Amino acid sequence: MVGAGQLARMTQQAAIALGQSIRVLAESEEDGAALVTPNAEFGDYRSLPDLRRFAASCDVVTFDHEHVPAEHIRALAEAGVTVLPGADALRYAQDKAAMRVRLTELGVPGPRWLDLSDAASADDTRRALVEFGREVGWPLVVKAITGGYDGRGVWVLDSIQDADPMLAAGTSLLAEELADIDFEVAAVVARSPFGQGASWPVVETVQVGGICTEVIAPAPRLPALLADQAESLALRLAAELDVVGILAVELFVTRSGRLLVNELAMRPHNSGHWTIEGSRTSQFEQHLRAVLDYPLGVTTQTAPVVVMANVLGGPDDTKPALDERVHHLMAKWPDVKIHLYGKGFRPGRKVGHVTALGHDLDTVRARARAAAEYLANGDRAEVDAHE
Amino acid sequence: MVGAGQLARMTQQAAIALGQSIRVLAESEEDGAALVTPNAEFGDYRSLPDLRRFAASCDVVTFDHEHVPAEHIRALAEAGVTVLPGADALRYAQDKAAMRVRLTELGVPGPRWLDLSDAASADDTRRALVEFGREVGWPLVVKAITGGYDGRGVWVLDSIQDADPMLAAGTSLLAEELADIDFEVAAVVARSPFGQGASWPVVETVQVGGICTEVIAPAPRLPALLADQAESLALRLAAELDVVGILAVELFVTRSGRLLVNELAMRPHNSGHWTIEGSRTSQFEQHLRAVLDYPLGVTTQTAPVVVMANVLGGPDDTKPALDERVHHLMAKWPDVKIHLYGKGFRPGRKVGHVTALGHDLDTVRARARAAAEYLANGDRAEVDAHE
Incomplete structure (x- = not known):
């Protein structure tokens, strides 16, 4: 790897x-x-x-x-x-402009977009962006075509003036309409070289500042019809793009009830971490099965509600020390599963995640959030999980 | 480790x-x-x-x-x-005579036994064994006091003549009454240095030739009263012997409905492998939590029936090759979880295990057995799992 x-x-x-x-x-x-x-x-x-x-x-x-x-x-x-995945597939996860071109060809719904990278000069780019803003309205979204992750390389601009730093930096940019987002979901699937596909239940991904903080499986607010559409779309994209391994399709659900593709990832993805305990086959096992050309495992959920919450590093001086926080967390929530990544804590950095499983959405969600918050912020955390 | x-x-x-x-x-x-x-x-x-x-x-x-x-x-x-565990605790898993002395002191039921190691000569040992045989009847069991595992160092003797090879080898021996065994179970628990105890449901362990082939959780034939007794006994032993980490208590259930302690192990144990997928906290995580002095995790079962079957290596020329067997197994039973230990296959050697989970005992058990049998023996296996 x-x-x-x-x-x-x-x-x-x-x-x-x-x-x-x-x-x-x-x-x-x-x-x-x-x-x-x-x-x-x-x-x-x-x-x-x-x-x-x-x-x-x-x-x-x-x-x-x-x-x-x-x-x-x-x-x-x-x-x-x-x-695996090969360069031709991976391109659509590496190059946001190529992804938009291909998805548009395939008739897959997404926000309106404009590739700003082929303008001859910064002035031409600026003019094209002004024109695009007139068409889709401000605020709008500008993205670095390559290299972004976890909200980096994505900017929401209120007006053309906000684009100046990106234009000055000379980054290749893609502009997108700011969708009328109700909430966000992810459809995670796997595909083998043989063409076998497998799909997990579509999840809701809760984003704060462009970083995913929580994943709820299955997506509680998503109508069944849209969930089916999202799964089918992800399986279809995996086949059309010849993906081998995991494909995560991040989607917006608009207030008018439409699904719009936001991003693609071709690797195990944060929106699939819940599958370690929450599904009979985890996304990590499935990715290996796929790239090793084994048949895929079943994706049955192991509990009616599964919530994963990311642990985002707090300040260096967080008290008590991490080891003690782990101790307290295990004592208070002996059912919460902890995953630490062996990384140093830095503010905002994903240093681990926790997973809670159960029957009642509010209870499970509160527990996962409280555990992640306490692990990240210690005594600063406002811990408030229903028992 | x-x-x-x-x-x-x-x-x-x-x-x-x-x-x-x-x-x-x-x-x-x-x-x-x-x-x-x-x-x-x-x-x-x-x-x-x-x-x-x-x-x-x-x-x-x-x-x-x-x-x-x-x-x-x-x-x-x-x-x-x-x-951890310390030498004073571990002694009772290392020395079968010390274990019998201590369990007898604690009033814990076991088969009748006799330590043959302090006889002055092989002739004295022989005489003592003849006398013990008169008391408990033949056949009886003779065990090496130290060093045995997976059925090695345990012999069932029909008469005193069968003891000659062990007596000639000069091994320190313990004699035990052959219990009137209906079936075997294991109570697996964990204990932290702080004294916290946690227990998984008692499991039935199916033994063939002294080697465990299957573990069924929870033990389907064990009356609830005996299951409670077995859990309590294991937790009590963990405390009395000052175990830190996993304690597995292997027990006989006699035809008259009594529990007799057979063996103790103080480490993750074959009878706990089912907990990887079958319990919210696996025995491996629990062992680490215990020896690292963290609070223990919940031991809730994740499915009503969980069956683990050991993969015992078949002959070298087993066809098709292992990798192809894994392929076929995954295709036929996408819900069965595979664990391979990275070992070479040798006849009878534990080279992996499989776990099946579900609601119906017969179905789940048949699936686990068929998968393990096919993985071990390939085309020689008689694969006959209910779908």
Whole structure:
């Protein structure tokens, strides 16, 4: 697995059960997955020689993130390395403009969009954006076409003046209409090289400041008809784009009850962490089954309501110390499942997650939120879970 | 963790979630846990210098087996190493005579027994065994006092002549009455240094030739009153013996409806593998919580019926190859959970296990057995699971 963050770390848990030996291409010994896998390779995922050296020891190469340059993935494949998902599929998770073009061709609903990257000058870009703003209205959304994640590289602009820093930086940009969002959901599916597809229940993803804080399975506010549409759409996209492994389709549900595709990810995804305990087959096991060309596992939910809450690092001086917070959390909520990624705590950084399972949405959700909040912020947290 | 077999391998999965870095003292690079943990230390668990070197890098030392000499564990503890469970507790899992003495003192029911190790000569031992046979009747059971596992070091003797090989070998022996066994169960519990106890539902363990082949949770034939007694007994023993971590109490249920203690184990145990998917907290997570002095997790069962079946290696030339068997198994039973230990297949060796979950005992059990049988024996297997 190229990349050694929490996704690779959790994939290692699934690999152990399947009798597989996973290796990671890590940046540092402190990477979450480098801490828990033997013989981590250290190198730069942007360097073709490093990738080649790493791939030489692997039967299959897959990814913990989408930042490996497409030309390197193609070079590996041409040299006979099995790389999954392949460069042609991964492109639609790497390049937001290419994704919008393709989805529009496929007739998949999304916000109105404009590729600003081919304007001849910053002035031309500005003029095109002004024109687009006239058409879709302000505020609107501007995104870096490549390299963004967790809300980085995405800006909501109130007026053309707000675009100046991005225009000055020379970033390749895509403009999108700001959808009339009621709430957000994600449809996570897997696809094997053989073409087998498997889908988990569609989840609601709660976002704060562009970062996902909670995932609720199944999406409680989503009408059954839209849930079916979202699952079908994700399975169709996985096939059309020839994805192998996990495909996460992030969707807006508009106030008028439409589904609009927001983003695609082709790897285990934050919106699927709940499947570790919440589904008979976790997204990490499913990703491995897919890239290793095994049949996929069943995706039955193990409890009627499953809520995952991210632990976002608080300030350095959070009291009590992390270990003591874990202790208190386990004592107070012995049923909450804890996942720590082995990372240092930094404000806003995803350092772990918790999962709660049960029957009553309000109870389960309150418990997951309170546990995550306490783990992140300790005595600063406002802990208020129904018992 | 001293020892790097499948128990350490599965403990690594739990350690990853808890943000812990587990190290193993392995015998070889091919050991199941050495394949999936970084920086494995290689050495001999019978060597105090090797143990000291290993312990120097650990906050807490615990065990994947019970074969570390008690005097070495005491020496580590005296040098300030936190070793859990401690030597005084572990003694009762290492020394079957000491276990019988202590359990008899505690008034815990077991088969009648006789320590043959203090006889002055082989002739004296023989005479004592003849006398014991007159008292409890033949056949009877003779066990090596130390070092046995998976049916090794346990013999059922029809007459005194059958004892000759063991007497000639000079092994320290314990004799036990052959109980009138209806079926076997195991009560698995955990205890923290703080004294907190947690217990899983009592399971039925199906034994073939002294090796456990299946574990059924909860034990379907065990009357509720006896199940309560078995749980209480295991929790009481964990406290009386000052166990920290997992204690597995293997019990006979006699035809007259009595519970008799057969064996004790103080580590994650084969009769608890079902808890990985079958309980909200697995025995591996619970063992870590206990030895790290965290509060214990809830032990709620995640499905009404959970069946674990061991995969016992078949002959070398089993067809089709393992990888293809895994493929077929996943296609036929996408709901069965597979656990492979990364070991070479040898006839009779525990190389993995499968777990099935559901509502109907017959269906779930048939599925687990068929999957395990097919994984072990391929085309030779008689696969006959109800769909």
